[in-house]
Amino acid sequence: MDDFGSRVRALLTERGISLRATARALTYDPAYLSRVINGRQRPSEALAAALDGLLEADGALVSLAAPEVHPPESSAERATDVEGDIAHMRASVAHLLAHDNRYGSTAVAPAAVQVWRAEQRKLDRGTVPDRARAGYLSAVAELAEIAGWLLFDSRQWDASRTAFLESHLLARQAGDRAMEWFALDMLAMHDVQTGRAGEALRIADELLTGLRVPPRIALLARVRRGRALAQVGDHRRALNALEGARAGLEESISPRDPAWAWWVNDTEITGHEGEALLAAGEARAAIPTLQRALELASVHFPAGRGTLYYSVALLSAYATTHAWRECEATLVSINTLLETVTSERSRDRLRTTLRVMARQPDAPPALLDLARHTAEAS
Structure with missing residues (x-):
């Protein structure tokens, strides 16, 4: 991880960005970020992707953070193949998201679906060894979720919903609670966009009443709840829900928050506040909020x-x-x-x-x- 930390430090110096400003921009704990950059802790895949995007590293940081895949030994060739597949899926997710952030989804959505379906077929054929199945399921669930997001931004609503539903099922089968929450949040987002306010509210309520739901997940549930309430005309409660999300954003990130929640930041909340004001017919009030977003x-x-x-x-x-x-x-x-x-x-x-x-x-x-x-x- 020395190479990763050295490269991040060099890019921060080159861009003139402090560690604290980086932590604030990505909504990460500065102490955790410092440990990663100084080689004392391995970066999560989500952090590597976030830093790669922020510092415009064009995938270099994602590659440096990726687990090393060794050539297979003859006695364990199949196991190594599985590990290589999982590493490839993780790297694909990072590269697809980096492209999406920079250029949008339309060009890469088909590629995301292709990678997801190819790995899904291996699961369906039953060729993944039992001992590796949970990790494989989790990786494919993430691929399905990313494909769903890219399809969503491409306005392919039905295909997007199918991908999110498949992601949720795979995550549940993998026992990956964090990815289950992600898929549910994406479904609620999809519901708001396509006019299924009732389902969005039910999902938000499920997340908010769940046991030991991490703070960032509860924050997102309040965002989806606020947007759904705005859609059905309950503007006062909508803005109250978003105020609750804003208050949650000010709190420190909990160690229980999933790695994928790195993008839940001031930009995200501010944008939803502006959209809710627009939906409430308060366009003039929405302007400064959207300007800030x-x-x-x-x-x-x-x-x-x-x-x-x-x-x-x-x-x-x-x-x-x-x-x-x-x-x-x-x-x-x-x-x-x-x-x-x-x-x-x-x-x-x-x-x-x-x-x-x-x-x-x-x-x-x-x-x-x-x-x-x-x-x-x-």
Whole structure:
């Protein structure tokens, strides 16, 4: 792990980022991060992927953190094959997510499905040794979850839901409680997006009433609950739920929080607060919140998927309030992002917002021309 720590230290120095700022940006405990960087503790796969994305290492940190796979010995060839498959799955997850953060999901969603289905077939054929099955199930569950997320961002709703359901089943069979929680959270997210508020509320309640549910999982459940309540028009309780999530974010990360929860940070909560205000018909109040979410997202990937997502959300708020000058400035930046980011979820929302703008009689002609150009590019 010396190579990993040395590389991280060099990148932090090169980027001018302090350890404390890194811990704050990734919502990790500074002491844990210090132990990892100084070679006293092995990094989790999630931390390696998070650092790789933050420091724009293009997969180098993920590769350095990956478990070493030795050539097989003749007496244990099959066991080593299984270990190699699991290592490949873990590395695939990190690379797929790194691409998604930078360029969006559309191009890599088919690759994620391909890797997931290939490994799923090995399970279905019963060729995985019993002693390795739990770890294999867990790794395939994570692949299914990542495929589900990428399909979700690509607006392939049915395929995404199938992947999340499969991930939940595999995680349960593996006895991987943390991955079960992840799959349930993703299902609740999917429900909010596709109008299944009732199911989202049931999932949130299940997570919030479970025994020994880690703080970050409870926080996410409050977020999904808040968004679902906003969807059914219960705006006061929606904002209360999100306030509870915000309060939970201020607490230190618990050792019981799963490694995958690294992305639950200020950007995530701020964005959901802005979206809930939009759903409540309070677009003017949503604007500063969405501006803050965009600012936070742009720190890590100024031209990435998150930046496009929050730019489009902010454009929606500006259009609702007829803030035409701000619409124009935002559209200019969005056009640049569209050259490289292929998130179909954001592009579809953009097209919807542009159609709304086109129907406004007081929208300036120059803005409408820019909107038409943007619609063609999207």
